[in-house]
Amino acid sequence: MRALTWHGKHDVRMETVPDPKIVNPRDAIIKITSTAICGSDLHLYDSYIPTLHKGDILGHEFMGEVVETGPGSTLRKGQRVVVPFVIACGKCFHCEKTQFAACDNSNPAEKADMSEVMYGYPMTGAFGYSHLTGGYAGGQAEYVRVPYSDVGPIVIPDGLEDDKVLFLSDILPTGWMAAENCDIEPGDTVAVWGCGPVGLFAIQSAFLQGAHRVIAIDHHPNRLALAQSMGAQILNYHDVKVREALFEMTGGIGPDAVIDAVGLESHGFTIDNVLDAVKATVKLGTDRPHVLREVILACRKGGRVSVPGVYGGMGDKIPIGALMEKGLQVKTGQTHVQRYTKKLLEMIGEGEIDTTFLISHRLPLENAPEGYKMFKEQQNEVTKVVLKPDWDKEVVQ
Amino acid sequence: MASQEENLRRALESDAPLTAAVHQRDVARQAAEARNWDEASMVGRTVTINRPREELYAFWRDFRNLPLFMENIVSVEVLDDRRSRWTVAAPADRTVQWTSAITDDEDGRLIAWEAEPGGDIKNVGRITFRDAPPGRGTEVTAEIVYDPPGGDLGKLIAKLFAKEPKMQARHDLRRFKQLMETGEISTSQAPDAAPRA
Numbered sequence: 001m002r003a004l005t006w007h008g009k010h011d012v013r014m015e016t017v018p019d020p021k022i023v024n025p026r027d028a029i030i031k032i033t034s035t036a037i038c039g040s041d042l043h044l045y046d047s048y049i050p051t052l053h054k055g056d057i058l059g060h061e062f063m064g065e066v067v068e069t070g071p072g073s074t075l076r077k078g079q080r081v082v083v084p085f086v087i088a089c090g091k092c093f094h095c096e097k098t099q100f101a102a103c104d105n106s107n108p109a110e111k112a113d114m115s116e117v118m119y120g121y122p123m124t125g126a127f128g129y130s131h132l133t134g135g136y137a138g139g140q141a142e143y144v145r146v147p148y149s150d151v152g153p154i155v156i157p158d159g160l161e162d163d164k165v166l167f168l169s170d171i172l173p174t175g176w177m178a179a180e181n182c183d184i185e186p187g188d189t190v191a192v193w194g195c196g197p198v199g200l201f202a203i204q205s206a207f208l209q210g211a212h213r214v215i216a217i218d219h220h221p222n223r224l225a226l227a228q229s230m231g232a233q234i235l236n237y238h239d240v241k242v243r244e245a246l247f248e249m250t251g252g253i254g255p256d257a258v259i260d261a262v263g264l265e266s267h268g269f270t271i272d273n274v275l276d277a278v279k280a281t282v283k284l285g286t287d288r289p290h291v292l293r294e295v296i297l298a299c300r301k302g303g304r305v306s307v308p309g310v311y312g313g314m315g316d317k318i319p320i321g322a323l324m325e326k327g328l329q330v331k332t333g334q335t336h337v338q339r340y341t342k343k344l345l346e347m348i349g350e351g352e353i354d355t356t357f358l359i360s361h362r363l364p365l366e367n368a369p370e371g372y373k374m375f376k377e378q379q380n381e382v383t384k385v386v387l388k389p390d391w392d393k394e395v396v397q
Numbered sequence: 398m399a400s401q402e403e404n405l406r407r408a409l410e411s412d413a414p415l416t417a418a419v420h421q422r423d424v425a426r427q428a429a430e431a432r433n434w435d436e437a438s439m440v441g442r443t444v445t446i447n448r449p450r451e452e453l454y455a456f457w458r459d460f461r462n463l464p465l466f467m468e469n470i471v472s473v474e475v476l477d478d479r480r481s482r483w484t485v486a487a488p489a490d491r492t493v494q495w496t497s498a499i500t501d502d503e504d505g506r507l508i509a510w511e512a513e514p515g516g517d518i519k520n521v522g523r524i525t526f527r528d529a530p531p532g533r534g535t536e537v538t539a540e541i542v543y544d545p546p547g548g549d550l551g552k553l554i555a556k557l558f559a560k561e562p563k564m565q566a567r568h569d570l571r572r573f574k575q576l577m578e579t580g581e582i583s584t585s586q587a588p589d590a591a592p593r594a
Contacts, residue, residue: 005594013594021589024581055594072580089579093447093533105575108583109568116567125583134583137591145590147583 003057003141004368009047020145025072028149034162035062051131060085060127061169062139074150081153082168084337087125090151101334154341173340175201181306181331182257189213191255195223199261220380254300262291263309289315307332366393434544447534466572493517519544
């Protein structure tokens with residue numbers, strides 16, 4: 001089959017690789033019909049994640065048609081499904097508590113050591129995102145093997161086209177959980193740092209969950225305009241001092257809840273020294289938690305801090321005094337995607353949520369390398385690239 | 398300074414006896430002294446498995462199941478109700494063998510074994526099954542003490558076990574948990590499970 005493979009910094013290629021096979025009873029094989037490039041794929045592209053191997057297939061936002069099933073799968077051939085980026089077994093203690101992103105079993109034993117050393121416990125498996133999260137092949141390909149296919153994939157009814165439901169795989173549930181972690185109450189003001197896809201969906205979700213007002217913070221004019229079109233007030237941090245502006249806009253109280261939808265990645269996840277540091281037993285100073293500091297300082301007393309933004313190592317100079325003295329509540333984590341897909345699919349079906357506004361570019365899968373380049377170099381214009389494996393390659397200028 | 402005996406007693410009375418014992422190295426030392434071994438190493442690991450104690454015990458007690466999740470075990474041949482013949486892969490396409498005899502067996506709770514003299518690796522071990530808090534399955538603890546053998550074979554075996562014996566125990570117990578909880582063992586092995594270029 002054809003697949004987008006990683007070979008090094010800014011070097012991704014379309015290559016012919018072996019087809020995946022059913023190897024475990026609960027597996028299914030999906031023929032991909034749509035797959036997106038995620039912001040976090042850019043950090044693989046930029047070569048910041050050290051546990052990627054040359055030739056690995058990328059992609060963790062994808063959907064398609066079931067073409068083969070193992071005897072333990074509950075899927076049927078021909079069904080259209082969206083697949084959560086988190087791989088979860090559905091049977092362990094965490095999965096039973098719907099903490100799918102904490103699944104104990106999906107990271108293969110021989111891959112789990114590194115994260116166990118880094119975090120004390122092994123991380124959960126995910127598609128196409130390095131060997132730290134299991135070394136699973138991703139979905140920017142013609143086919144993908146989906147483990148535990150009786151738990152993750154959600155069947156899409158006919159009539160809902162791919163573009164409307166594709167983001168159930170990651171960023172829509174991630175934005176929704178980011179807002180849910182704010183425990184929004186009537187009258188609340190929610191401030192969202194970062195207007196990338198997750199930030200924009202967090203804004204949308206915050207309104208749906210009853211926020212009185214959302215304030216969006218970024219510096220890309222086009223992304224701020226999208227936030228504004230969704231009803232958010234906007235702050236361009238190139239123009240104002242964000243904390244002072246928030247103080248002014250909230251009558252001196254501060255936002256009731258704050259969302260860090262940036263994480264360390266936009267500032268450069270310099271995890272390249274993580275491997276060495278891990279070998280020397282965890283002593284990491286890798287993360288640049290600028291936004292995390294901002295959100296903690298800006299949040300009102302007794303407010304809520306939600307962190308969907310990704311952090312990987314150790315953070316320095318976290319305002320721990322403000323965190324404690326203001327009595328803040330903090331909720332974080334990779335998204336428990338499987339917890340939200342059913343509800344969000346219903347909302348999409350009923351027209352309560354539309355995510356298609358985000359897609360700025362659609363390309364044949366064969367043009368994926370150009371897609372990565374565009375997404376990296378033109379962040380203002382390129383908000384989301386969706387790849388279609390069954391489209392013929394086109395010449396991109 | 399407390400005597401070894403005193404240290405051991407305190408370790409066994411601790412709420413984390415495995416950690417205390419490994420930390421103090423007295424379990425291994427005592428096992429080695431009692432058997433006139435040259436030296437002894439100990440590995441131990443606890444994992445919680447979301448299945449009933451009796452089920453986990455029964456699966457483990459049928460030693461023929463062990464190669465399903467233990468990476469290096471080629472085969473376990475059951476000789477009678479106490480004894481079994483173990484064949485384990487070693488580097489350079491070699492295998493090592495020993496015959497193991499059950500020394501203690503409590504239904505649903507504990508299996509202890511010891512290798513009979515004459516095998517390639519002297520080893521003694523036990524696996525215990527305890528109820529986790531209500532509704533949370535079973536805490537499984539594996540403890541193995543072994544005498545790293547000398548000579549060429551010893552060097553090979555050292556590569557096999559001593560390289561990262563803790564890692565091996567961790568991987569094997571992790572696969573046991575996966576198999577018992579999910580019915581399968583997670584894999585991203587190329588090319589079938591996870592194609593790559």
